[in-house]
Amino acid sequence: MDEPRWLSEDEQTSWRQLAMLMTLLPPALDAQLQRDSDLTHFGYWVMAMLSERPERSLRMSDLAARASASPSRVSHVVARLEKNGWVRRARSDRDGRSNLAELTDAGYRKVVEAAPGHVERVRDLVLDALTSTQVQQMGEICGALLRRIDPDGRMGTRPLTD
Structure with a gap:
């Protein structure tokens, strides 16, 4: 059996910094959105994905891929957003089989209302700390890192603009 490739001191420090960031950043973003907009970060993320698409809709499976989440997690959050009137589910006109998530006009207004505070928090916590x-x-x-984790882009790591 091969000897494990242990981390050097520098690698260990960098890895732990990244691991701490992955642990602390999501709840910090979530807290701001919940406080200011009554949204979770994931709910905002899903609504933002929809807001950027033509006709503000995506097949549920495509939305799950773009949100890098399981279909069940996306279905659960869409159900919560639906209760607030921000998203609705519908059958696809194209094939009649696919389920679509559609951002409602109220949902679009909610994303537009939430965006400035969210962007400010992203700047405050991340971007303003960097050159x-x-x-x-x-x-x-x-x-x-994303190309290494998801070389085929199957987990939603392909560019968000396609």
């Missing part, structure tokens, strides 16, 4: 060069490097580093 423009570091922001670019962060994008490159995250892209490299």
